[in-house]
Structures are given as C-alpha cells and as structure tokens.
Amino acid sequence: MRREISEVKPVETKSRENYLDSSVRKAFERLQEGKTERAENKLDSSVRKSFEKLESHSTYEKRLQQKMENPEKDLQKLVGEYLKDLKSKSECAETIPDKPFEVSNLEKRTPEENAKMREEFNDNKTQLKREWEKINGLQWPKYKKDIYSASGNLIRKAGSDYDAHHIQPLGMGGNNEARNITPLNAEVHYDKQGIHALGSPYSKLDQALGGTQI
Structure with missing residues (x-):
C-alpha cells in the first residue's frame, strides 16, 4: 500500500x-x-x-x-577598524603605521601576564617616550588644561604628559617598545572612554581574541 x-x-x-x-x-x-x-x-x-x-x-x-x-580574515577586518578608530582619535596619527603589527601575532594574554607587562611598562615609560620622540622627531604632547572624567573627577593635570597607548595592546600580545606606543588624550583613552569604550573596535577585537567587554 x-x-x-x-x-x-x-x-x-x-x-x-x-x-x-x-x-x-x-x-x-x-x-x-x-x-x-x-x-x-x-x-x-x-x-x-x-x-x-x-x-x-x-x-x-x-x-x-x-x-x-576565515578566522584570520575576520581578525584582519577588526584590526583595520581598530586602527582607523585609533588614528581618528590621535593627535599624532601620522606616526601610526598602516600595518603596525601582524594579525598572526595577536594573542590573548592572561590577566597575570598582562599585569606583568604593565608593570614593566610603568618602570620604563619615561625612557620609551624619549625613544618615541627620537624616532618620530616630535615631542611627546602635554596637556594644556586639566582633564576631568565623565563623572567630574580630575584625572590629568595641565602640563603632564599625554597618556601612552599601546598600538598592539599589551593584553593582545603587544610589547613595551617605543614603536608600539602612541600619545592619546585621556579624554579618548581613560577607563571606558574613547578607544576603550564598550562596543568600540578595540573592544570587539579583544572579544574576538577571547576577552570580555571591558
């Protein structure tokens, strides 16, 4: 049937x-x-x-x-968006190479590894800035006025150096080298503002490597 x-x-x-x-x-x-x-x-x-x-x-x-x-292709796109965003927020965009690092060199560091790299940076920050000045023929920028956070707290004083941002972030495999840092105003660098904002290209790249939204 x-x-x-x-x-x-x-x-x-x-x-x-x-x-x-x-x-x-x-x-x-x-x-x-x-x-x-x-x-x-x-x-x-x-x-x-x-x-x-x-x-x-x-x-x-x-x-x-x-x-x-196509994981590398996806990462390459995110890196491109991150670098574009970084240059748009930088006052020294011409010093940031179009391809400052290889996508294959990106890796997510553990919190412990990142803390160690951050400590190393703090110990050598002044020297790295002077090396950056020699490489680029520029002086590291200084704040012309006091800078306040979104909540109204004073975070940078007039006359102090601009923040140093790692082009290839330390938490993504970057190193403490003069060619891997760039000056950024705290208004676009501090905490979860600007380059580090939730949903920013930086944040999306970090998540793609296994991080969580900062």
Missing part, C-alpha cells in the same frame, strides 16, 4: 536522508523549481515546517563553516 504523506512526521534536523522519504524530497524539489501547485498538494504543513527547520539549520552550518574557515 502506498504510504501517505501525512504519515511523515517532523524530526530533528540532522540529515535529509534520515527522515525524508523519496516522495517528499521530490515534492520539495518541485517547490524549489516553482512547481508549487503540484508540490503543495503533496506536502502537508508539518512536513513543510520540518523542511524549513532543515534549510535554516543548513544555512546556519554554512555560515558557521565560512566563519571557521
């Missing part, structure tokens, strides 16, 4: 061959070809819903596979 289409029940979307008999597959092929009148008579609503789940699952798998196959 011929099996009725209504007997075919929707199941989990793993494989077409596991639950779609030949008559259903042929009917769906007709749907894809635009022969809807004939095909819709053969496909009841439950089967169509199962196929919609299957097609949705298949599309998701394809997108996931494409993302897995």
